[in-house]
Amino acid sequence: MQLVFATNNPNKLKEVQSLIPxxxxxxxxxxxxxxxxxxxxQDSIEGNAIQKAAYIKKNYDCDCFADDTGLQVEALNGAPGVFSARYAGAQRDSNDNMDxxxxxxxxxxxxxxxFKTVIALHLNGNLKMFTGICKGQITTERQGLKGFGYDPIFKAEGYDQTFAEISLAEKNKIGHRGKAVNALVAFLNDL
Structure with a gap:
């Protein structure tokens, strides 16, 4: 089976590749x-995932999946949410966003x-959705050098370290994207 992952983010690609059989x-x-x-x-994480996958299916006619991820902070009424990548502006700079x-x-x-990740899969003319959520807290300062995006300021529930301090394998086991991709893989393995 061959699938296109509709992303230009090399960090996301590496993270997902490590989970795909x-x-x-x-x-x-x-x-x-x-x-x-x-x-x-779109104005939702689900909407963006669907839009990206539909764009690739329509313009390149290949089976594909796309994801969208947002960081939802309670005290900010769910912000940055769908605007997580461009929270501090169109330059999409992680340091500016964290600041x-x-x-x-x-x-x-x-x-x-x-963190909430939604994956939209276009396969054999059908659309399927998969969601992964990882609850936690925002730290008061950056900790760690691994990962990307908001990883240096996010600690998952039950962890003393941020996503930027734990291994990719551990992050994939407990994280939002890992949960969504594992649901996708389980679905593909059942075909």
Whole structure:
């Protein structure tokens, strides 16, 4: 089986590749010659995942899946949510995003948050959805050098270390994207 993962993010690609069984060949957007920005203009995480997968299916006619992930912070009414990648602006800079989030939480005692990943799979003319959620807290400062995005300021429930301090294998076991991809893989293995 061959599937396109509709992402230009090399960190996401590496994370997902480590979870996909060898009998499924994972292709990137670059592998299929897609160098344009895939649209993400919906107002929900689910909507963006569906939009990205539909774009690849329509324009490249291949079985594919796309994900969208958002960090949802309780004290900020679910923000940054669907705007997580561009929270601090169109430049999509992780450091700027973390700085703004920490600043916005500066005077808030509630640090509860969750990462939510939704995967939309277009396969054999059907659309299937898979969701993964990881609950935790936002730290008061950055900790760790691994991972990407908000990983240095997010601690999963039951952990003393941030996502940026634990191994990729551990993050995949407890994290939002790992949970969503594992649900996807379980579905594909049952075909």
């Amino acid at each position: 060898e009998h499924i060949k994972l292709l990137s957007l670059k592998d299929i010659g897609c160098f344009e920005d895939v649209p993400e203009t 703004l989030l920490l600043e916005n939480l500066n005077d808030k005692p509630n640090r509860n948050a969750q």
